[in-house]
Structures are given as C-alpha cells and as structure tokens.
Amino acid sequence: MEGLTLSDAEQKYYSDLFSYCDIESTKKVVVNGRVLELFRAAQLPNDVVLQIMELCGATRLGYFGRSQFYIALKLVAVAQSGFPLRVESINTVKDLPLPRFVASKNEQESRHAASFSSDSENQGSYSGVIPPPPGRGQVKKGPGSHDAVQPRASADQQEPASPVVSPQQSPPTSPHTWRKHNRHPSGGNSERPLAGPGPFWSPFGDTQSGSSAGDAVWSGHSPPPPQENWVSFADTPPTSTLLTMHPASVQDQTTVRTVASATTANEIRRQSSSYDDPWKITDEQRQYYVNQFKTIQPDLNGLIPGSAAKEFFTKSKLPILELSHIWELSDFDKDGALTLDEFCAAFHLVVARKNGYDLPEKLPESLMPKLIDLEDSADVGDQPGEVGYSGSPAEAPPSKSPSMPSLNQTWPELNQSSEQWETFSERSSSSQTLTQFDSNIAPADPDTAIVHPVPIRMTPSKIHMQEMELRRGSSDHTNPTSPLLMKTSDLSEENKINSSVKFPSGNTVDGYSSSDSFPSDPEQIGSNVTRQRSHSGTSPDNTAPPPPPPRPQPSHSRSSSLDMNRTFAVTTGQQQAGVVAHPPAVPPRPQPSQAPGPSVHRPVDADGLITHTSTSPQQIPEQPNFADFSQFEVFAASNVTEEQDSEAEKHPEVLPTEKASDPTTSLRIAQADGKIEEKTAASVPANVSKGTTPLAPPPKPVRRRLKSEDELRPDVDEHTQKTGVLAAVLASQPSIPRSVGKDKKAIQASIRRNKETNTVLARLNSELQQQLKDVLEERISLEVQLEQLRPFSHL
Amino acid sequence: MDRVCVCVLPMSSLRPNYPLYIRSTPTENELKFHYMVHTSLDVVDEKISAMGKALVDQRELYLGLLYPTEDYKVYGYVTNSKVKFVMVVDSSNTALRDNEIRSMFRKLHNSYTDVMCNPFYNPGDRIQSRAFDNMVTSMMIQVC
Numbered sequence: 001m002e003g004l005t006l007s008d009a010e011q012k013y014y015s016d017l018f019s020y021c022d023i024e025s026t027k028k029v030v031v032n033g034r035v036l037e038l039f040r041a042a043q044l045p046n047d048v049v050l051q052i053m054e055l056c057g058a059t060r061l062g063y064f065g066r067s068q069f070y071i072a073l074k075l076v077a078v079a080q081s082g083f084p085l086r087v088e089s090i091n092t093v094k095d096l097p098l099p100r101f102v103a104s105k106n107e108q109e110s111r112h113a114a115s116f117s118s119d120s121e122n123q124g125s126y127s128g129v130i131p132p133p134p135g136r137g138q139v140k141k142g143p144g145s146h147d148a149v150q151p152r153a154s155a156d157q158q159e160p161a162s163p164v165v166s167p168q169q170s171p172p173t174s175p176h177t178w179r180k181h182n183r184h185p186s187g188g189n190s191e192r193p194l195a196g197p198g199p200f201w202s203p204f205g206d207t208q209s210g211s212s213a214g215d216a217v218w219s220g221h222s223p224p225p226p227q228e229n230w231v232s233f234a235d236t237p238p239t240s241t242l243l244t245m246h247p248a249s250v251q252d253q254t255t256v257r258t259v260a261s262a263t264t265a266n267e268i269r270r271q272s273s274s275y276d277d278p279w280k281i282t283d284e285q286r287q288y289y290v291n292q293f294k295t296i297q298p299d300l301n302g303l304i305p306g307s308a309a310k311e312f313f314t315k316s317k318l319p320i321l322e323l324s325h326i327w328e329l330s331d332f333d334k335d336g337a338l339t340l341d342e343f344c345a346a347f348h349l350v351v352a353r354k355n356g357y358d359l360p361e362k363l364p365e366s367l368m369p370k371l372i373d374l375e376d377s378a379d380v381g382d383q384p385g386e387v388g389y390s391g392s393p394a395e396a397p398p399s400k401s402p403s404m405p406s407l408n409q410t411w412p413e414l415n416q417s418s419e420q421w422e423t424f425s426e427r428s429s430s431s432q433t434l435t436q437f438d439s440n441i442a443p444a445d446p447d448t449a450i451v452h453p454v455p456i457r458m459t460p461s462k463i464h465m466q467e468m469e470l471r472r473g474s475s476d477h478t479n480p481t482s483p484l485l486m487k488t489s490d491l492s493e494e495n496k497i498n499s500s501v502k503f504p505s506g507n508t509v510d511g512y513s514s515s516d517s518f519p520s521d522p523e524q525i526g527s528n529v530t531r532q533r534s535h536s537g538t539s540p541d542n543t544a545p546p547p548p549p550p551r552p553q554p555s556h557s558r559s560s561s562l563d564m565n566r567t568f569a570v571t572t573g574q575q576q577a578g579v580v581a582h583p584p585a586v587p588p589r590p591q592p593s594q595a596p597g598p599s600v601h602r603p604v605d606a607d608g609l610i611t612h613t614s615t616s617p618q619q620i621p622e623q624p625n626f627a628d629f630s631q632f633e634v635f636a637a638s639n640v641t642e643e644q645d646s647e648a649e650k651h652p653e654v655l656p657t658e659k660a661s662d663p664t665t666s667l668r669i670a671q672a673d674g675k676i677e678e679k680t681a682a683s684v685p686a687n688v689s690k691g692t693t694p695l696a697p698p699p700k701p702v703r704r705r706l707k708s709e710d711e712l713r714p715d716v717d718e719h720t721q722k723t724g725v726l727a728a729v730l731a732s733q734p735s736i737p738r739s740v741g742k743d744k745k746a747i748q749a750s751i752r753r754n755k756e757t758n759t760v761l762a763r764l765n766s767e768l769q770q771q772l773k774d775v776l777e778e779r780i781s782l783e784v785q786l787e788q789l790r791p792f793s794h795l
Numbered sequence: 796m797d798r799v800c801v802c803v804l805p806m807s808s809l810r811p812n813y814p815l816y817i818r819s820t821p822t823e824n825e826l827k828f829h830y831m832v833h834t835s836l837d838v839v840d841e842k843i844s845a846m847g848k849a850l851v852d853q854r855e856l857y858l859g860l861l862y863p864t865e866d867y868k869v870y871g872y873v874t875n876s877k878v879k880f881v882m883v884v885d886s887s888n889t890a891l892r893d894n895e896i897r898s899m900f901r902k903l904h905n906s907y908t909d910v911m912c913n914p915f916y917n918p919g920d921r922i923q924s925r926a927f928d929n930m931v932t933s934m935m936i937q938v939c
Contacts, residue, residue: 306912306913306914307914309914310914310915313915320915321923323915324913324915324916324923324924325924325925327913327914327915328909328913328924328925328926331912331913334909334912335912336912336913336914361925
C-alpha cells in the first residue's frame with residue numbers, strides 16, 4: 001500500500017467503509033458479503049473489481065486488511081473516475097472523488113459522521129505511518145506492478161500493523177511493546193523483517209540460556225524483557241508478521257521481494273495464519289517451553305505432576321488465583337498432571353498474563369493439546385476468524401474471547417460432549433441403581449421347579465390312577481401346591497414322599513394331624529389301586545432290563561418294587577433288613593420300639609388308622625406283597641415314578657408290615673393336601689404303629705417312606721375309583737409273588753428308588769420354597785400397605 | 796421464580812461444615828438459604844451415620860430428599876471423603892425428578908474433583924474456580 005495518501009475526507013470515508021465491512025471487528029476484512037456488496041455497489045464491471053482486488057493485494061492475502069481495503073477503495077474511485085487501474089494511479093491521480101457506492105452505501109455515509117471522531121485519530125496516525133512505507137513501495141515500483149504489489153503486499157502487512165497500532169495510544173501495557181516494535185520496523189525496509197527478529201530473538205536466546213538454570217527464567221532480571229519479547233512475539237502478529245513467523249517465513253519474506261509470487265503466496269498464507277492467531281506459540285517459544293519441560297520431566301512423553309508444575313509456575317509470581325485459572329485452562333484432560341502440550345499451553349498463558357493480557361475464558365485453539373485429528377482443524381481454523389492482533393492491545397484482550405474463531409466452539413462442544421459422556425455415565429450408573437431392586441424378585445420360578453413333565457406310565461390302570469389323582473389334587477386347594485398338583489400330580493406324591501422321608505426327622509405329629517380327614521375307604525381304594533397298579537406295572541417291568549435311564553418312570557420303580565417285593569416275599573425279615581440296608585439315604589428311623597411313640601398321634605387318625613388296620617390285616621393274610629404292591633400302586637397313581645421306585649424299595653420293607661402299608665395308603669387317602677408332610681409323617685408312624693406286628697426295626701424307616709408315599713398318593717386319588725381298583729388289585733394278588741433270586745436287581749432297584757426319592761425330595765423342596773416365596777410376597781405386600789397407611793397415622 | 800441454592804461443605808477438622816462454596820440463584824433471601832443448608836447438615840450427618848461403615852457404594856452417595864419444608868426441598872449428597880453437597884430447590888419446581896437431581900449432584904461431584912485436581916487449589920479454600928462457577932450457573936439456569 002505504499003504511496004496511498006488519503007485526504008482527510010477519503011480517510012474518513014475509507015475508515016467508515018472499513019468499519020462497515022469489518023463486521024467481526026477483526027480489523028481484517030475477509031472477503032465477506034459486505035465487501036462484495038460494496039464493490040458491486042460501486043457499479044464496476046466484475047473484471048475491474050477483480051483487478052482491483054488483485055492490485056490491492058487482497059487476493060494474495062486472502063482477506064482485506066485495512067490497507068488493502070483502502071487501496072481497493074481508492075482503486076474503485078480511480079476506476080469510477082475512468083482512470084486506468086494501475087498501482088500508480090492510486091497516488092498519482094489527485095483529486096479523486098470519493099468512490100461511489102450506490103444503494104446500500106448511504107448507511108455508510110451516516111456512519112461516516114458517527115465515526116468521524118474516531119477517524120481523526122486514525123488519520124493522524126495513518127498519515128504518520130504511511131509515509132515510510134510509501135517510500136519503500138515507491139522504490140519497489142520500478143520492477144513492475146507485480147513486484148510492486150509484492151512489496152506492497154508485504155508492506156501492506158506491515159502497515160496494517162502500524163496503523164492499527166498507532167491509534168492505540170493508551171492500551172494497557174502492550175502499547176509499550178507495540179511501540180517498541182514500531183521503532184524496530186521503522187528501520188529500513190529490508191531491515192525490518194530481519195532487524196526485528198534479531199533483537200527479539202537475541203533476548204529470547206538469552207532467556208533460553210538463562211532458562212536452563214530453571215529458576216532463572218522467573219527470577220532473573222533478564223526474564224521480564226525477554227518475556228515481553230516473547231509476548232510481543234506471540235502477541236504482535238502484525239508487526240511481527242515478519243518477525244513472529246517461523247524463521248522460514250522470514251526468509252520467505254526476503255525471497256518475496258526477489259522471487260515469484262508462488263513463494264509470496266506461501267509467505268502470505270503463513271503470515272496470515274500467524275497473523276490471525278494471537279495465541280499461537282512460535283517455534284522459538286515452543287522450543288523454550290520444551291526445554292523447560294525437560295528440566296522438570298526429561299521424558300517428553302511423560303507428565304509433569306501437579307505439585308512440580310505448581311512450584312514451577314509459582315515462580316512466575318502470578319497470583320495463585322490466576323495460576324489456578326491457567327491450570328484449569330491448560331489441564332485439558334483434568335488429570336492433575338501436564339503433558340508437554342498442556343505444559344506449553346500453560347507456560348504460554350503465563351507469559352501472556354505476565355505481559356498484561358487477560359486470560360481467556362476458554363483455552364485458545366492454538367493452545368489446545370495436540371490431539372491427532374484436531375491439529376489440522378486448528379490450523380485451518382486459525383485463518384478465517386482469528387482476531388487480527390493488529391487490533392490494539394486494548395482491544396486484543398477483550399476481543400480474544402469474543403472474537404475467538406468459531407472453531408473454539410468446537411472445543412466447548414467437545415467439553416460439553418465430555419459432559420454428556422459424563423452424564424451418560426451418570427445415567428448409566430443411575431440406571432444401574434434403578435435396576436438394583438430387580439435382584440430382589442424371586443428368581444427361582446417355583447413353577448419351573450415343580451412344573452415339569454413327569455413321565456407317567458401310560459398303562460390303563462395308571463391312567464386311571466392319574467385321573468383319580470388329578471381329581472384328588474383338584475380337591476386339595478388348601479395346599480398352595482395344589483395348582484401345581486393339577487399340573488403334575490406328582491407333586492402330591494413328591495410331597496408325600498418327602499414328607500415320608502422327613503418322617504424320620506420327627507414330623508410324626510404333623511403327619512398324624514393331617515391324616516384325619518380321610519375315611520378308610522379311600523385308603524382301601526387307594527391301596528387297591530396301588531395294588532392294581534403295581535400289578536400292571538410289575539408285569540411289564542419284570543421283563544424290562546434293570547434300570548431304565550429316566551428315573552421317574554414308574555415302570556422301574558414298579559419293577560424294582562416288585563423285585564423288592566419278591567425278595568421280601570422270599571425272605572420276609574432278612575431281606576427286608578437287607579433291603580433296608582440298601583437305601584443308604586434312608587436315615588435311621590426310630591426303632592420299632594419307638595414306632596409306638598407316634599402312636600400317640602394315632603388317636604388323631606385313630607379312626608382312619610383303625611380302619612386301615614382293619615383293612616391291612618385283611619390284606620396281609622392275602623399276601624404281604626400285595627400290600628406292598630398296593631402301596632406301589634398308590635405311588636404310581638401319584639405320577640411319580642420315582643416315588644414309585646422309592647415306594648418299591650419301601651414296599652418290600654413294608655411287606656412284613658402290610659398292615660402298615662394299608663394304613664399308609666389309607667392315611668394317604670385320608671390326608672389333606674395341605675399338610676403332606678404331616679400326613680406322611682402321621683401316616684407313616686401310624687402305619688408303623690399299626691404294622692408293628694411284623695416288621696423289624698430296620699425296615700421301618702423305609703416302610704415309613706413307602707407309607708408316606710402311599711399316603712401322598714391316596715390324597716390325590718379319588719376314593720371311589722380307588723375302591724374299584726383295590727378290588728381289582730386284590731383279585732390280582734396271586735400274580736404278585738416272583739422269583740426270589742434277584743438280589744442284584746433289588747439292589748439296583750433300591751438304588752433307583754433312592755435316587756427317585758432324592759428327586760422327589762428336591763421337588764418337594766422347590767415346592768416348599770415356592771410356598772415360602774409366596775408367603776414372603778404376601779408379607780411384603782402387607783408391609784407396603786401398612787406403610788401406606790402409616791404416614792397418615794403420623795399426621 | 797424458582798430458587799435454587801447449591802452448597803459444598805467439606806468435613807474439615809478446622810472448620811467443620813464450613814461451606815466451601817455456596818451460591819443461590821436469586822440473590823435475595825440468600826441468608827435464608829444459608830440457614831436452611833446449615834439446618835440440613837444435621838440430617839446429612841444422621842444419614843451418614845445410619846448408612847454404616849462399609850457402605851461406599853455410589854448409590855449411597857446420593858442421600859436423596861433430606862427433608863421437605865414448607866416451600867423447599869433439600870437434597871443431600873456426600874462423597875467418600877465426607878464432602879457434602881446440599882441442594883435446595885423450590886418445592887414448586889415439580890418438574891425436577893430424582894434422577895435429575897442425581898445427575899446434578901454427579902456433575903457437582905465431577906466439577907469438584909476437577910477443582911481438587913488443580914494443584915493450586917488448597918483444600919479448605921473457598922472454591923473460586925471459574926469452571927466450577929460456570930457449571931453451577933448452567934445447572935441453576937437449567938433448574939429454574
């Protein structure tokens with residue numbers, strides 16, 4: 001822009017226009033809409049506009065600095081006056097009318113008046129500053145317009161610095177630095193770019209050497225001037241556009257003067273990028289920071305702990321509050337330690353603050369830690385909007401925050417996104433907290449444990465028995481398991497069996513109490529049914545191989561039971577003992593002497609029991625096996641093959657006490673569902689007591705189990721049908737006795753029975769657990785209701 | 796106009812329950828907020844002691860609604876280092892749900908840890924971090 005002398009009026013007008021176009025008040029007008037609109041309003045042909053833009057150097061720069069803008073306006077005036085567009089014409093053409101911009105430019109005129117006062121200052125400074133450059137420019141004009149443009153461009157870059165700086169008469173501290181630099185540039189043209197860096201960098205070098213000591217940076221006297229220089233380095237891009245640039249850029253500038261435009265373009269770009277960014281760290285500075293970092297942390301990829309950083313920065317004698325704020329800005333990852341980038345940013349902020357620049361609210365982009373993908377965007381972002389530090393230092397601090405490139409917003413967004421991440425995590429954790437009470441829900445589905453298809457021997461008799469059991473089960477609603485019984489009538493059997501097993505633990509009392517309700521007839525029927533079952537079951541089973549894989553199959557139980565029966569039949573007492581010995585899981589039952597113990601409970605069931613006994617003797621003389629078989633059938637009727645197996649085990653033992661078996665069946669029949677254990681317990685002792693006559697002590701426990709099973713089954717069975725079955729069973733008695741020599745089978749059968757008993761017990765256990773859960777749920781609901789009622793009571 | 800008050804109190808032996816940071820949106824009646832916060836400290840202490848010794852679950856940090864007064868609801872949150880956050884919100888602000896309060900407390904906690912990470916911050920000092928202030932401001936604006 002050399003040689004651009006403006007009259008006062010022109011000065012005012014141009015400054016107004018510049019202010020008008022300088023929407024962002026960056027003092028550097030990008031080729032935004034307003035500029036284009038302005039030029040269009042000049043009513044010049046497009047090519048002329050382009051030429052103007054090229055001449056003023058804005059094309060190379062990529063934006064309109066104040067000087068470029070003024071040149072452009074002047075050229076517009078020249079063009080509008082009809083003069084040829086040439087660089088020389090700017091100054092040579094005298095008495096140029098003000099460039100005329102039609103239409104929207106009226107506003108500017110109004111603005112002219114408004115900004116008149118501000119112009120005066122600019123004018124004075126402007127005129128003062130302009131002369132030196134023109135001298136340079138004019139010197140350069142010779143080589144040609146192109147070259148002239150080049151130096152002009154460079155000079156333009158310098159001039160914007162100077163005009164910008166000069167108006168600022170009273171910026172806080174930076175003006176001093178500004179003026180210092182002005183003095184420097186005021187030197188020769190060629191000297192300017194070099195002289196500046198020279199003196200600047202020498203102190204920088206001094207400080208660098210001094211910094212090696214570590215403390216010297218902060219404590220030494222030399223630091224302040226170097227710091228200032230550093231600040232000026234970074235903070236005075238206009239004057240130091242040539243200076244603050246990387247050394248390469250300086251060289252480029254020199255080359256610009258001599259070389260083609262390609263390098264100039266690069267130079268300009270580089271200059272403009274640095275021009276734009278007041279916070280950018282120069283290479284020199286960065287090197288210094290890195291060296292400082294090394295003094296604290298030799299590993300450049302390592303971290304400086306917070307305490308060490310605190311010591312280091314405390315030496316800068318900045319107030320703690322500001323240091324705290326600097327830390328907040330620079331510790332990007334909030335880890336309490338500084339990486340190299342964070343440290344450089346912090347150091348840079350300290351330097352800036354030391355030189356009087358206010359700390360930004362947000363970390364400037366150029367100081368952001370160099371994340372991989374963000375570096376490029378940061379560089380790109382520097383150009384468009386960064387406040388030209390050409391702005392006065394007074395403006396610079398306030399303008400830093402608002403005029404931060406829009407890309408700064410990306411960082412807050414990132415931070416916000418991190419907050420969002422935090423919130424997500426919070427939410428996730430809160431969702432976790434919300435889901436915590438899910439665990440309290442009863443995990444075990446009682447139905448699953450209980451409701452499983454139990455293979456039922458689909459023999460006609462069995463089917464019949466099952467039906468009877470089902471009906472029986474439907475009648476048993478007192479027991480929570482009754483619905484389950486509906487599903488699988490095995491439950492009752494299981495319960496019975498379990499209860500029978502529990503009998504040894506001493507639930508005799510319960511068993512007795514529960515065995516009241518049923519008349520003897522059902523028992524008999526049940527026994528008959530069982531016998532019938534056992535018949536049907538045994539016959540095929542005998543032929544079957546020993547243990548079929550699925551335990552629950554009643555066939556096995558029956559077969560085994562039948563075997564047991566045979567064994568028992570062969571050796572009543574002895575084999576019973578042996579058989580008794582087989583089931584290992586059988587807890588030792590009370591001795592037969594003890595058996596009468598439960599007889600106390602008997603009175604409760606006396607009626608039923610008596611009837612049983614009455615029936616049992618009848619059965620006994622028929623055949624002990626029959627009694628067992630009947631029991632077996634009862635078990636089978638309950639659709640629990642396992643039970644049947646176990647029953648089979650028990651039955652042979654019970655054989656000697658057929659009476660017991662009968663009473664057990666009767667008891668079973670008599671039992672209500674709700675108290676299976678009780679029933680079984682009662683029935684078993686009852687049976688035992690009743691069957692005291694034959695049985696030896698060992699078989700008793702087994703017997704009881706069998707009895708309990710029998711008791712269970714009868715509960716399910718219906719009485720009427722059982723009577724018929726019983727009759728049939730009785731009729732089939734003769735077929736019961738089998739070959740005796742099947743001890744092995746008997747043992748296997750007993751083993752099977754035990755296992756079946758185990759499964760039955762497991763089912764019972766699950767069933768009871770389900771009951772427990774139900775009760776707990778009820779309790780919880782009641783508690784909730786209570787609590788709901790409570791608050792009101794408090795009021 | 797909703798009123799919100801946020802307070803951070805440490806458990807320092809020197810000045811127990813001295814607020815490190817207290818701020819309320821409408822600046823009038825601020826003293827009333829201070830008073831409410833102090834009265835709620837008893838409830839906070841009671842809840843802390845009731846929780847037992849081994850409970851350091853995240854869930855336990857949020858104390859929930861400490862007690863409702865005629866106009867305000869007071870929420871509490873305690874960190875593992877016995878730093879208490881107390882928030883007083885207007886009862887008329889029914890839009891605030893428990894989860895939102897929880898998230899606000901978590902944000903407070905996070906910002907507080909960021910403040911703590913600052914080596915220039917001495918525990919026991921009043922919190923003068925701008926970032927913390929900004930976060931609290933944004934939160935209070937969100938509530939109101």
